[in-house]
Amino acid sequence: MSAIHYPGASLKxxxxxxxxxxxxxxxxxxxxxxxxxxxxGGVLDIKSATGKFVARGYYNANTDIAVRxxxxxxxxxxxxEFLRRRIHSAVALREVFxxxxxxxxxxxxxxxxxxxxxVVDRYADILVAQIHTAGxxxxxxLVIEALMQETGARGILLRNDGQSRRxxxxxxxxxxIAAGEVPEQVQVRENGVSFFIDFWQGQxxxxxxxxxxxxxxLRKYTRGKRVLNCFSYTGxxxxxxxxxxxxxxxxxxxxxxxxxxxxxxxxxxxxxxTSAHQFVVADVFDYLEEAHSQGELFDVVVLDPPAFAKxxxxxxxxxxxxxxxxxxxMQVLKPGGILLTCSCSGVVGMDDLLGSVSLSAQRLQRSVxxxxxxxxxxxxxxxxxxxxxxxxxxxxxxVQ
Ligand code: SAH
Numbered sequence: 001m002s003a004i005h006y007p008g009a010s011l012k013x014x015x016x017x018x019x020x021x022x023x024x025x026x027x028x029x030x031x032x033x034x035x036x037x038x039x040x041g042g043v044l045d046i047k048s049a050t051g052k053f054v055a056r057g058y059y060n061a062n063t064d065i066a067v068r069x070x071x072x073x074x075x076x077x078x079x080x081e082f083l084r085r086r087i088h089s090a091v092a093l094r095e096v097f098x099x100x101x102x103x104x105x106x107x108x109x110x111x112x113x114x115x116x117x118x119v120v121d122r123y124a125d126i127l128v129a130q131i132h133t134a135g136x137x138x139x140x141x142l143v144i145e146a147l148m149q150e151t152g153a154r155g156i157l158l159r160n161d162g163q164s165r166r167x168x169x170x171x172x173x174x175x176x177i178a179a180g181e182v183p184e185q186v187q188v189r190e191n192g193v194s195f196f197i198d199f200w201q202g203q204x205x206x207x208x209x210x211x212x213x214x215x216x217x218l219r220k221y222t223r224g225k226r227v228l229n230c231f232s233y234t235g236x237x238x239x240x241x242x243x244x245x246x247x248x249x250x251x252x253x254x255x256x257x258x259x260x261x262x263x264x265x266x267x268x269x270x271x272x273x274t275s276a277h278q279f280v281v282a283d284v285f286d287y288l289e290e291a292h293s294q295g296e297l298f299d300v301v302v303l304d305p306p307a308f309a310k311x312x313x314x315x316x317x318x319x320x321x322x323x324x325x326x327x328x329x330m331q332v333l334k335p336g337g338i339l340l341t342c343s344c345s346g347v348v349g350m351d352d353l354l355g356s357v358s359l360s361a362q363r364l365q366r367s368v369x370x371x372x373x374x375x376x377x378x379x380x381x382x383x384x385x386x387x388x389x390x391x392x393x394x395x396x397x398x399v400q
Pocket of ligand 1: 203207208211231232233234235236237253254255256259282283284285304305306
């Protein structure tokens, strides 16, 4: 028996089907009426139109997703023990990483780890957490306690500065230490490559952990090659290429000067001679046009742009932008060169990305072979009933 009595809300007839399949969202239109006695972020029980318990989750009247499900088990209370069980299971999945090689990874991937609204990245012994929803915000003290108990972390930094919090009716906050001690930066390893992470000021939680497997996959194409890494951030792809034997000669381009500074330092940390590589602060579109007009050619081009479409409404515009980018990228690629192109827009599917590369190639009259395709790494699990939460698509192609 569940020890706590939760307020309830009923679904319209036949609206429990996707929930019974395991989906974790209920849209406001599926509820018979807005629940009473539940504040935003409060936990409630969802019942079918015939009054049967279906699931337990948290509510928000401000958002299209009215309820995010936490459990389908009537016996399971939403308390410290619940959070500990979910975190324990998430920690167990990450045991696939050999800490000697990789000690930076996503520890909690929101819905994918059964904790909607919570993202936690692990950088050595420091956790960086983001709370995206009002429901998770209400659980915040318990989440922090459970994380400390289950991970033995030295400290937890909260990065609640994402704009998505506004939609939930939450404040944007300065980065704050939620538990333990958190230094200025830490040094981590990813597939044996060293990085330092500025989790106080860096983008997102400080690093783009979702590209780990693509960085590793890129290595084999870059031995002794001339590589252009567009949207390089702190040089993730670049360092992997430069550490090859024989080393690649790498140009890293990003619009953010602090990111390019960090990339240079990360090259040095890995014992690389920065004078053998180029570090460019520029808009990638401008850079590629200029490079093409100068007749520059590379063996390998990486295109890992920020999300061009954050909503369904922005999709058409975004598809155009991907097409333009892929064309510009191909124009500076030698015949037989390798293109790694990515999209992290949720509303742009793998088919869209393939279509964009294919159209760009047609326009340039170049033929393309698809070599490898990827989504996220294993530390970004996706709930099987919610494929729409898989945002990242990456493909490796050879362009003749
Ligand atoms: N590939 C990186 C992550 C890229 S994230 C990695 O492996 O770590 C996207 C990056 O694009 C950010 O660093 C952002 O500063 C940069 N950016 C956004 N718009 C840009 C533009 N128009 N030109 C160049 N860089 C841009």
